[in-house]
Amino acid sequence: MKFKGKVWKFKDDVNTDEIIPARYLNTIDPKELGAHCMEDIDSEFSKKISRGDIIVAGRNFGCGSSREHAQISIKGAGISCVIAESFARIFLRNSINMGLAILEIKDINGIKEGDYLEVDLASGSVVNLTEHKEYKAKSLPKFIQEIIKSGGLLKWIGKGGINAKRAKP
Amino acid sequence: MAYTITEKILLAHSDKKSIAPGDFIYAKIDLALGNDITAPIAIQEFEALGVKKVFDRRKIALVPDHFTPAKDRKSAEQAKILQRFARKHKIVNYFEIGRVGVEHALLPEIGLVGPGDLIIGSDSHTCTYGALGAFSTGIGSTDLAAGFINGCVWLKIPETIKFVYNGKLKPWVGGKDLILHTIGDIGVDGALYMAMEFTGEIIRALSMDDRFSMCNMAIEAGGKSGIIEPDEITRKYIKSEGRKVKGVFYNSDKGAKYHKVIEYDVNKIEPQVSAPHLPSNSGPVSRFKKIEIDQSVIGSCTNGRISDLRVAAKILKGKKVSSRVRLIIIPATQRIYSQAIKEGLAGIFLKAGGVFSTPSCGPCLGGHLGILASGEKAIATTNRNFRGRMGHPDSEVYLSNPAVAAASAIKGRIAHPEEV
Numbered sequence: 001m002k003f004k005g006k007v008w009k010f011k012d013d014v015n016t017d018e019i020i021p022a023r024y025l026n027t028i029d030p031k032e033l034g035a036h037c038m039e040d041i042d043s044e045f046s047k048k049i050s051r052g053d054i055i056v057a058g059r060n061f062g063c064g065s066s067r068e069h070a071q072i073s074i075k076g077a078g079i080s081c082v083i084a085e086s087f088a089r090i091f092l093r094n095s096i097n098m099g100l101a102i103l104e105i106k107d108i109n110g111i112k113e114g115d116y117l118e119v120d121l122a123s124g125s126v127v128n129l130t131e132h133k134e135y136k137a138k139s140l141p142k143f144i145q146e147i148i149k150s151g152g153l154l155k156w157i158g159k160g161g162i163n164a165k166r167a168k169p
Numbered sequence: 170m171a172y173t174i175t176e177k178i179l180l181a182h183s184d185k186k187s188i189a190p191g192d193f194i195y196a197k198i199d200l201a202l203g204n205d206i207t208a209p210i211a212i213q214e215f216e217a218l219g220v221k222k223v224f225d226r227r228k229i230a231l232v233p234d235h236f237t238p239a240k241d242r243k244s245a246e247q248a249k250i251l252q253r254f255a256r257k258h259k260i261v262n263y264f265e266i267g268r269v270g271v272e273h274a275l276l277p278e279i280g281l282v283g284p285g286d287l288i289i290g291s292d293s294h295t296c297t298y299g300a301l302g303a304f305s306t307g308i309g310s311t312d313l314a315a316g317f318i319n320g321c322v323w324l325k326i327p328e329t330i331k332f333v334y335n336g337k338l339k340p341w342v343g344g345k346d347l348i349l350h351t352i353g354d355i356g357v358d359g360a361l362y363m364a365m366e367f368t369g370e371i372i373r374a375l376s377m378d379d380r381f382s383m384c385n386m387a388i389e390a391g392g393k394s395g396i397i398e399p400d401e402i403t404r405k406y407i408k409s410e411g412r413k414v415k416g417v418f419y420n421s422d423k424g425a426k427y428h429k430v431i432e433y434d435v436n437k438i439e440p441q442v443s444a445p446h447l448p449s450n451s452g453p454v455s456r457f458k459k460i461e462i463d464q465s466v467i468g469s470c471t472n473g474r475i476s477d478l479r480v481a482a483k484i485l486k487g488k489k490v491s492s493r494v495r496l497i498i499i500p501a502t503q504r505i506y507s508q509a510i511k512e513g514l515a516g517i518f519l520k521a522g523g524v525f526s527t528p529s530c531g532p533c534l535g536g537h538l539g540i541l542a543s544g545e546k547a548i549a550t551t552n553r554n555f556r557g558r559m560g561h562p563d564s565e566v567y568l569s570n571p572a573v574a575a576a577s578a579i580k581g582r583i584a585h586p587e588e589v
């Protein structure tokens with residue numbers, strides 16, 4: 001999977017209440033959740049971005065709640081990929097399970113808001129087309145790649161992951 | 170091989186002969202929990218896959234606690250999804266309004282979780298049950314749907330940080346203060362992906378309610394789980410008030426490997442307050458005495474238990490809430506609500522000029538029952554003070570223990586319990 005898009009930069013510790021405020025959790029509609037994405041940081045965010053754009057953030061992106069509304073909102077807004085120095089653990093697993101592309105790179109300081117990136121999920125390569133620089137993301141464990149390749153956790157289970165890997169009761 | 174308690178529980182639930190941090194396992198779960206925010210997505214995914222049966226109707230808990238009693242039509246529709254699913258699959262542990270409570274107070278109270286269990290919940294504060302010596306962790310709705318189907322979850326074996334608390338606690342200092350102090354020390358990602366094992370002479374003497382408060386907030390340091398080795402206090406809890414939990418009592422081996430060991434001398438720890446907008450902005454209450462407040466909230470899965478209400482009542486007895494403050498007290502479960510009435514605590518709250526509400530997560534996540542307007546400040550016994558968490562993005566939340574929240578309600582500003 002490859003993505004190309006404009007960068008929107010965020011700070012460290014962006015939390016799930018900022019990604020999608022709890023007042024909108026009474027729905028699971030991607031369009032509606034997407035329209036309020038990042039609203040409490042930037043009320044115009046969902047209007048400013050274009051389909052395929054990329055979020056680049058610092059440490060601990062997605063800390064807070066276990067709500068998958070966060071992933072639905074980011075995908076619903078049209079973001080193709082989130083790159084951060086690290087992800088909060090539930091956000092990380094939800095993204096894998098729901099097929100939201102995420103990549104960890106060590107240092108995001110060389111990437112500015114408005115830069116254009118080309119991301120190759122399989123190889124973990126992140127190319128800054130504006131600055132002509134390449135970054136290498138941490139590769140994910142095989143086990144996880146298998147889930148992503150299947151298109152998410154439930155599709156993986158549907159494909160027989162359930163039988164192959166089921167722990168004995 | 171020497172293991173931590175966390176490694177032992179995970180090993181016992183896997184099909185491996187040995188494990189080490191970093192290994193991935195596909196583990197068998199003892200309980201899968203969902204609420205009215207996250208379970209609707211899981212149920213939708215479950216049904217989209219065309220699965221006919223849940224893995225075990227006794228090992229699923231559906232707790233509509235966040236936006237209930239339904240705060241609006243959309244919330245009512247979400248709660249209805251849980252109710253319909255529970256009926257269709259004859260889910261034993263579905264709780265209707267009037268029997269429900271805040272999930273992380275409710276499940277231990279009714280004996281649905283116990284030592285040695287592996288519990289997943291699509292709520293980040295599922296880490297609470299580590300207080301009983303269980304491995305429990307927050308996961309997403311997709312994980313929950315998968316759990317409903319086959320009773321399994323994929324997990325990476327976490328490294329563990331050991332936190333050792335020694336010394337003597339000052340008056341009005343409890344589990345909430347210890348955990349706020351700890352998060353302030355290590356930061357909101359200080360235990361990212363890791364298990365937080367709390368130990369030391371202070372922990373061994375700590376009540377179950379205080380242990381729940383501590384493990385509840387492990388996630389606020391980025392932790393995968395919080396855990397305390399079960400002991401006689403645990404044993405007494407799981408056998409009292411009608412609970413009949415068996416449980417397996419694990420403990421950490423002597424030579425177990427830790428990512429880090431952090432020791433605290435608690436003698437110096439004052440009641441803590443965490444300033445906006447991160448739980449890690451903690452410091453002694455004395456630093457915040459100039460902050461005037463508009464609202465004080467006592468409740469939530471962190472501090473809505475009976476001992477929290479008793480402490481609040483001790484401070485509020487015979488006193489009046491400041492004319493500038495709204496005091497909102499929310500018992501976490503129906504049993505706590507009823508106990509508070511029986512013990513006369515409810516009467517004390519009402520006489521002081523506070524509100525005593527039906528169990529709900531309520532304002533903790535800005536849902537309902539006490540939302541903040543722009544520019545307003547609240548002190549709350551809840552777990553998060555992120556921007557906009559309790560309402561308007563320009564409102565502020567200060568976190569504290571129940572004694573500080575009660576004292577602050579009387580004074581109209583953040584106050585030490587000794588001031589009233």
